[in-house]
Amino acid sequence: MSRLQAKYPGESEYLQAVQEVLESIEDVYNQHPEFEKARIVERMVEPDRIFTFRVTWTDDKGEVRTNLGYRVQFNSAIGPYKGGLRFHRAVTPSMLKFLGFEQTFKNALTTLPMGGAKGGSDFDPAGKSDAEIMRFCQAFMLELWRCIGPDQDIPAGDVGVGGREIGFLNGMYQKLAREYHTGVLTGKGMTWGGSILRPEATGFGALYFTQHLLHKAGKDIKDKTVAISGFGNVAWGAVKKAMQLGAKVVAISGPDGVCHVPDGMTAEMNDYMLEMRASNRNMVEDLATRFPGKAKFIAGKKAWSIPCDIALPCAFQNELSEDDARELKANGCWCCCEVSNMGCQPGAIHFFQHNGVLFAPGKAVNAGGVATSGLEMTQNAQHLSWTAQEVDDRLHQIMQSIHEQCVRYGTQADGSIDYVKGANIAGFMKVANAMLEQGII
């Protein structure tokens, strides 16, 4: 860690993600001298390669704009590079390195043969018109297309990249490559190679994982109150499944504040989240305006200020601080399943783990999204579309397997389960052994 800190000063998210994994695997690593001999850790913490490119496009006023685009191909030991694209003004190489690193472990947990990658741009989609989004996506793909391919690297969505953006990206890829197969991006539309349930998959998978975690702890999700941050695709799927399982979603937050929904979100309110997202306004206050009397907007507050049993961070990295964790616990919260990638700060995780709050990390909880991308790739390779039931069954099995892997590697001497350790060790063992078996490359 100290060598990495000296080498990459200022890459705080990347260093935070690596530190968490190295702390978890220390004991296991020391029991395997063959890993040390092959310098597995030194190799695993560095991406295989990073592409950086200029993306120039024209806005609606005719002004020329320039952004930076990236693709971080992190690790291909267990399969072709796989991971999303993030369009957000705060995107930096450090952020994408952390996400690519996490993705490598997450993808290993899915049981599917996928390596880890991440990409994106510092392009800010907020307030952009459809035409601007299209021109940006086309300009981005003009550079990216040479780095990706259905057997090399398969991007998908992430923050700021949903079905609309994947459509524009895929259209341009086919135009440039003159290859009309459907397997180079996932998260596609239903009529051009997409998988049913992919939009819901991250949220659904997170709730399936939560169900298994609660079951193991002798609890049930029915009638429990849930607080959720974010109103993107992931939060939408999480709300939908939480309601189906009989839980009550009492808080939903955005960058402007939180909506308190004492009687619980309804399907109508959840679908309105899709409209709020499509508007690019990025304000959760609109929910309270649209449903007066049902949702009460509190400006500047997080979802973690509303009393709940279960907290599900679904927005952005480091969104839940130690202070938030303390507030949650003081208000009666006893479980936090991280759905966003590295959504909890280290102090928050430490607090949860030492104060009897069940906690599971994003790379296990949110892996249902990329797992269903893997199922989309399988359907594309078969030139078939499965039914919703088939996709849902497989997603459920995968989440159950991820939970089992966490239990297998995370059970402590006192019988408690450290899900952070469990997920990190399970992912690490798979990738490390795959690297070892394939030699020094």
Ligand code: GLU
């Ligand atoms: N961006 C999602 C993640 O963080 C999905 C990636 C994918 O489907 O390739 O896992």
